[in-house]
Amino acid sequence: MSRPALLAAYEKMSALLDKLPGSLQEPILRELDPIKEIFLRQRAPRIALLGEAGIELPALINALAGRTVLHAPLLRGPWTAVRGAGTVELADLRESGSSPLEPADLYLFVGSAHAGLGSDARRAAEVLASAASREGGSPAGLAVMVFGDRAETSVVLSALADAGASASVVFSTHLARRGIEAGFPAEERSALGDRLCDYLPEDAQLELARFLAARGAQARLAGTVLKSFGAVAGVIGMQPLPLADFPVLLSLQMFMVSLIVYVSGRDFSPRLAGEFAASLGIGFSVGIVFREAARAAVKILPVWGHMISGGVAGAGTYALGRAAIAYFIDGHTAASLRLPWRRDRSLPPPER
DSSP: HHHHHHHHHHHHHHHHTSSOOOHHHHHHHHTHHHHHHIIIIIOOOOEEEEEESSSSSHHHHHHHHHOOOOOOOOOBBSOOEEEESSEEEEEEEETTTTTSSOOSSSEEEEEOOOOTTTHHHHHHHHHHHHHHHHHOOOOOEEEEESSSSSSHHHHHHHHHHHHOOOGGEEEEEOOOOTHHHHOHHHHHHHHHHHHHTTTHHHHHHHHHHHHHHHOOOOOOOHHHHHHHHHHHHHHHOSSSSSTTTHHHHHHHHHHHHHHHHHHHHOOOOOHHHHHHHHHOOHHHHHHHHHHHHHHHHHHTTTTTTHHHHHHHHHHHHHHHHHHHHHHHTTOOOOOOOOHHHHTTGGGGOOOO
16 A cells, blocks of 8 residues: 555545544544554654765665665765655765754664774764754764674774764664675564664654564554554444444454555555455454444443443454554464464553
């Protein structure tokens, strides 16, 4: 699902929710606020690169993305949009002494313990000082990525401290230099992406999580989707008319799954949806029928029936969302996916 398609789907869902009673719309919209923050206000993160000029940037970016997304060196200075599963804006400041016109969300120092490390560190300090003067003394943080072992990381951090840039360092990590050409393991790319997302503004995290296939960040963002839609389903499920809310709930659940697919960086398609439905097994379809029949029956009871119905609708939506996260983000196989579906109550809620 592309971003325009996502926005169009959100508009359709909003139109569907507008048909619900007015008393329900305020609590539903309140539950959807996190969705608006993540998806409707999302933007590409701006990451400025500092450090060793000898590192071939296209090879590095392609290795981090896990695919070929950059074919030529970046222009020195201005922001360049690089598109993979997600989109990031990069600025190569490794040989520049000034910050870009637009403020960066994060500075990334890349390098190793080489002969020119001292000058690289001083240049980075100059860029950070320039950004601090332009941004009122609060520039973005500096993440340090060293190609070498822990000992080399200490040398690089010492050089940054001597240059006066240590106060801006938010975290450091080391990777094998051979990964630039051979490609970094998916686990390393995911872990790095998770750390980088922690230091980005909320509206810029989704695109980087998609770009680097950062599973931890993707699962956290998808967990927010799951909580919001589970709560909304519970509110809708408490409607007094048996079966009248079923089309709304089904549309809501389909949109939730499509958002989780989007977070994973994959393109949503009918074939992909069919594979996911097949992975849930026949118990999924049967479960929907019995669940909706049970919900319609309990609504005959005054008050308590509506509360039970809402709880069942919320739990069913939550279980479906957990299955989608396990399949599209955690990479569980069809065989392992059916067990969580049948025992969804034993699964802990995702952390925010």
